[in-house]
Amino acid sequence: MTRRSSTKSNANEFYNEIENIAKEKNISTEIVLECFKRALIIAYRSYIYKSEGTTKEDKRKDKTNDVNLTIARNKNQLEILIEKKVVKKPEFLLKEISLKDAKKIKEDVQLDDTILVPVDYSNFPSTVVRSAIDSFTNEIQNYVGNKLYEEYKKLEGSIVIGKIHRIVKGTAYVYLDESKIEAYLPPEEKSPLDDIKVNESKKFLIKLVKSDSVADDNDDKKQMKEKKKAVPTIILSRNDPKFVQRLIESExxxxxxxxxEVVKIVREPGYKTKVAVSSKIPGKDPVGTVLGKNSSRISNVRLELGGEVIEVVQYSPNEIEYIQNALNVSKFGYGKIIKVKDTPEEKRCIFVLDKDSDKDKIVGKSGNNVRLASRLTGWKIDVKTRNEFENSEIYKLISKDIDELFAKQTVTEEKEELEEIGEDASITVLQDQLGNEIIKKLQNAGIDLVSTLIDWHESHRLQTINSLSPSELLTINRFIEQNVEIEDDEEEEEFENDYAECPNCHKKIDPDASECPYCGIKFEE
Incomplete structure (x- = not known):
C-alpha cells in the first residue's frame, strides 16, 4: 500500500504560467521547467535541513547537481516527486531517506532501493518560498544570459547595426537586434570624426563579448547572486582597424x-588609414579591386568613417618595394632605401629622398604617413634628405661603397640594368619589367613597339586604354620615367606646351583627363 502527502496543485495554471514565461523570454518550455526544478531543489534542500536542525556544513556537502526531481500531472493535479535512496541512516537528506520513513510511502521497499518521495511544498515557510522564487528568477536570467553570450560571441569581429538610445559621460549605449540586448561604445572606441547622436542608427564592430559569470549548476547564495550578472557585456568599436576591414569586405x-586579401591595416582614427592588399588570382589588380570603379567602393568606406583618408597599397614580399608602396612614393616623392638593421628583433631603414622638397609630403602631417608606413611594414623608417644622410653618423658607419649602392638601387630591388632599347624594339622586351598581363593589354590596344609605348606615354594616351587599371598605368608611367632610355632624334612637337599640370604630384597630364595617371587623384568636372 502506498500513501502520499498533500503535494498537489492546479496543473493547468502551472503549465500556463510556464508557457507565458517561455514566450516572454523567447526560450522553450522545457528550459523553463528545468530552471524551475533546479530552483525547487535548492529550496527543498534549505527546508529539510532547517527542519532537521542540521549544520550549514552538512547542507553544503549535499550538492544539488545530481538530484532527480520529477514534475508529474495526475489529471489536473500537479505532483512534485524527488528520487531518494533508502539507507539505514541518511547522511545526505536531499538524496537519501531512512528505511522507516520510506516504508511510510511504500511498504515493500528495501534497503538500497530508490523511491520517489513527494515534496510537500505546502509546508514551506515564506522565507523558503521567497528563496525559491529568487532562485528561479536567477536560473532564467542565467540561461537567457548565457544563450545571448553564445549568440553574440560568434559575432565577435563582425559589423552590426545598432540604435543609440542614451549617452552617459561619453559612453554611447546601443540597442542591438531590436532592443533585445544593450551594448556600449566607450569613448576610447570612437573615432574623432564620429558624430554620435541619440536615436541615430550606425554601424559598429562587435569588438569584445564577455560574460561576468557563465552558468554552472551551483547553489551557494553567493554563486546564485553572481548568476544575475550572466547577461553578456558587449563592447562596440568604430576605431578598430578590423572595422575598416569589415567595411571593405562589405563593399x-x-x-x-x-x-x-587584406594583408594588414594600420590606422590613426579620424586622420588616416593604410591598407595593404594582395591578390590570390594572377593578373588581378588588388588595389583597383578595393578602390572600385572611379574609387566608388573606397568612397563608401570613407563616408562611413566620416571622410577619413584611406590609402590602399599593394603588398609585396619584396621588402624594399613594400616599404616604398607603404610610403606611397608615387604620390609623395621617390627615394632610396638604406637598410640599417635587419634582425628578427629590430628592422630599421633610412629613406633618402631624391628631392629635398618632398620631405614634408613623405613624412606626412604630424609624421602620420611615415609612422603608419612603419607600422604597416614592421620597419622603423627614418626619412632624410641626401645632405642629412651624408652628414649623419650612420653614413660614416656604412660601407664605403655607399655611392655604388645609390647608383644601383632603383624603385624596386627586382629592377635589372637595361641595355639601350632601340625605337623598333618589340614591346615584349619589357615583359619581365611590366608583366605578361600589361603587355597583352598594350598589344590589344595596338602598341607593339617600345617607341609606340613612349609616344603614347608622352601624349598621355595611355589612360584611354580602358582595360588598364590605375595601378597598371602607374606601373607603366613609373617604369618609363625611371628605367627606359630611348634615343630620340625627332624634333620637338610644335605644340610642346599642350598639357596640364596635376595640382597634387605636379606632373604633366592630358588637359582633358579626369584622373591623374601618376598619383590617381580625381578632378572635379
Missing part, C-alpha cells in the same frame, strides 16, 4: 571571397 565581393 568588395572579391575581398569577402578571399580572392583579394
Amino acid at each position: 568588395s565581393e572579391e575581398v569577402a571571397r578571399k580572392e583579394v
Whole structure:
C-alpha cells in the first residue's frame, strides 16, 4: 500500500504560467521547467535541513547537481516527486531517506532501493518560498544570459547595426537586434570624426563579448547572486582597424571571397588609414579591386568613417618595394632605401629622398604617413634628405661603397640594368619589367613597339586604354620615367606646351583627363 502527502496543485495554471514565461523570454518550455526544478531543489534542500536542525556544513556537502526531481500531472493535479535512496541512516537528506520513513510511502521497499518521495511544498515557510522564487528568477536570467553570450560571441569581429538610445559621460549605449540586448561604445572606441547622436542608427564592430559569470549548476547564495550578472557585456568599436576591414569586405565581393586579401591595416582614427592588399588570382589588380570603379567602393568606406583618408597599397614580399608602396612614393616623392638593421628583433631603414622638397609630403602631417608606413611594414623608417644622410653618423658607419649602392638601387630591388632599347624594339622586351598581363593589354590596344609605348606615354594616351587599371598605368608611367632610355632624334612637337599640370604630384597630364595617371587623384568636372 502506498500513501502520499498533500503535494498537489492546479496543473493547468502551472503549465500556463510556464508557457507565458517561455514566450516572454523567447526560450522553450522545457528550459523553463528545468530552471524551475533546479530552483525547487535548492529550496527543498534549505527546508529539510532547517527542519532537521542540521549544520550549514552538512547542507553544503549535499550538492544539488545530481538530484532527480520529477514534475508529474495526475489529471489536473500537479505532483512534485524527488528520487531518494533508502539507507539505514541518511547522511545526505536531499538524496537519501531512512528505511522507516520510506516504508511510510511504500511498504515493500528495501534497503538500497530508490523511491520517489513527494515534496510537500505546502509546508514551506515564506522565507523558503521567497528563496525559491529568487532562485528561479536567477536560473532564467542565467540561461537567457548565457544563450545571448553564445549568440553574440560568434559575432565577435563582425559589423552590426545598432540604435543609440542614451549617452552617459561619453559612453554611447546601443540597442542591438531590436532592443533585445544593450551594448556600449566607450569613448576610447570612437573615432574623432564620429558624430554620435541619440536615436541615430550606425554601424559598429562587435569588438569584445564577455560574460561576468557563465552558468554552472551551483547553489551557494553567493554563486546564485553572481548568476544575475550572466547577461553578456558587449563592447562596440568604430576605431578598430578590423572595422575598416569589415567595411571593405562589405563593399568588395572579391575581398569577402578571399580572392583579394587584406594583408594588414594600420590606422590613426579620424586622420588616416593604410591598407595593404594582395591578390590570390594572377593578373588581378588588388588595389583597383578595393578602390572600385572611379574609387566608388573606397568612397563608401570613407563616408562611413566620416571622410577619413584611406590609402590602399599593394603588398609585396619584396621588402624594399613594400616599404616604398607603404610610403606611397608615387604620390609623395621617390627615394632610396638604406637598410640599417635587419634582425628578427629590430628592422630599421633610412629613406633618402631624391628631392629635398618632398620631405614634408613623405613624412606626412604630424609624421602620420611615415609612422603608419612603419607600422604597416614592421620597419622603423627614418626619412632624410641626401645632405642629412651624408652628414649623419650612420653614413660614416656604412660601407664605403655607399655611392655604388645609390647608383644601383632603383624603385624596386627586382629592377635589372637595361641595355639601350632601340625605337623598333618589340614591346615584349619589357615583359619581365611590366608583366605578361600589361603587355597583352598594350598589344590589344595596338602598341607593339617600345617607341609606340613612349609616344603614347608622352601624349598621355595611355589612360584611354580602358582595360588598364590605375595601378597598371602607374606601373607603366613609373617604369618609363625611371628605367627606359630611348634615343630620340625627332624634333620637338610644335605644340610642346599642350598639357596640364596635376595640382597634387605636379606632373604633366592630358588637359582633358579626369584622373591623374601618376598619383590617381580625381578632378572635379
